Amino acid sequence: MNRPLLTPSLSPENFRAWYWLKKELQDFCSAQALPSTGSKEILSERVLAHLSGQPLPTRATASPAPRRSRMPQVLTPETVIGPGWRLNEDLRAFFVAHTTPASRFNQALRDLFKNPQGQTLAQAVAVYQNSLAQGPSPIQRQFQFNQHIRDYFEQHPNATRAQALQAWQHKRQTPDALVFSAHTE
Structure with a gap:
């Protein structure tokens, strides 16, 4: 199965099944006139809500830095x-x-x-x-690449970085290999 394009017609299930770069999420949000700032996790929640026809998630604003x-x-x-x-x-x-x-x-x-x-x-x-x-x-969910690298070198201690990156490219092109888990607050 080929990785689909991130378009407004993509189903929420297909969105969850694939790994998306932050840049792809930002571009989608911009094209749909959605806010395109925030962490990858926030952008993913926004895209999922939009694709599901749900209101955009709201987050409490952070208190100003001390x-x-x-x-x-x-x-x-x-x-x-x-x-x-x-x-x-x-x-x-x-x-x-x-x-x-x-x-x-x-x-x-x-x-x-x-x-x-x-x-x-x-x-x-x-x-x-x-x-x-x-x-x-544990590495936070939005840093799936970091988790992959950590896991890969744990399983393959003599591997090279190039091998880990090649495995990552294969993994992110596989459906459900990196399942996004959105949560609402």
């Missing part, structure tokens, strides 16, 4: 994480010094720094170490 506080030049475990801090090279150096040279900002740290609520860098180190002990965090 005013960014200035990060001190010297970071210690007792340093309280300020609102709006960006994960930068200074923080990376702190985590390398207090964990391992291979440390990197994972989802647990990104979540903590979005809303630190007075936590210290020592607490952030504990969150990071705990997240490592729990293993890799």
Whole structure:
């Protein structure tokens, strides 16, 4: 079965059965005079609603970002994480010094720094170490490519990136290989 074009006549079932690039979703939304901004997940929900003849999903607007506080030049475990801090090279150096040279900002740290609520860098180190002990965090649905790459190298540890990309191209051209799961809020 060949992958269909994303057109207004596409059935919701066919839409769900195939993988769509964000650019394809944006182009469809623009052509249908629908809002074409937002994450891939939001765009997919919009397209699915349009194809189903349903009202567009509404989402609560995000609260404004907190005013960014200035990060001190010297970071210690007792340093309280300020609102709006960006994960930068200074923080990376702190985590390398207090964990391992291979440390990197994972989802647990990104979540903590979005809303630190007075936590210290020592607490952030504990969150990071705990997240490592729990293993890799699940990749969000809209990042199916990332999940494919992770899974592929887990199953084929000696594979090359070119082989993983070739497998991805085959997978996304197969119906129901990457099923979209829209949810309404």
